Amino acid sequence: QVQLVESGGGLVQAGDSLRLSCAASGRTFLTYKMAWFRQAPGKEREFVASISWSSLSKVYADSVKGRFTISRDNAKNTMYLQMNSLKPEDTAVYYCAAGSGGVGWDSWGQGTQVTVSS
Numbered sequence: 167q168v169q170l171v172e173s174g175g176g177l178v179q180a181g182d183s184l185r186l187s188c189a190a191s192g193r194t195f196l197t198y199k200m201a202w203f204r205q206a207p208g209k210e211r212e213f214v215a216s217i218s219w220s221s222l223s224k225v226y227a228d229s230v231k232g233r234f235t236i237s238r239d240n241a242k243n244t245m246y247l248q249m250n251s252l253k254p255e256d257t258a259v260y261y262c263a264a265g266s267g268g269v270g271w272d273s274w275g276q277g278t279q280v281t282v283s284s
Contacts, residue, residue, distance in 0.1 A: 172276065187245070199219060205261070214226070217237070254283065
């Protein structure tokens, strides 16, 4: 497993941008698929975006497609989520996750709060 630490959350206004980072420990980071999830108050955790180890495959939830961009820098053991044109409905705790293969996610970060005011 890898240990994951998110950062970059905060309070912004609708239409603003924010970039989240997920720093991973461990030498095998580059072999992991990575993803962002989020959980709004009173709602279940939902998928936001994922990226393969090579960055060749990226998948986005329909709700963020065209506004969010997932990326990773394997040399820095870090994944990013660039969030543009933020909406109040993007307000949630954002979590990064890592998976070593197949279906599912092996490791989770502690989360970072993103709040978008209208």
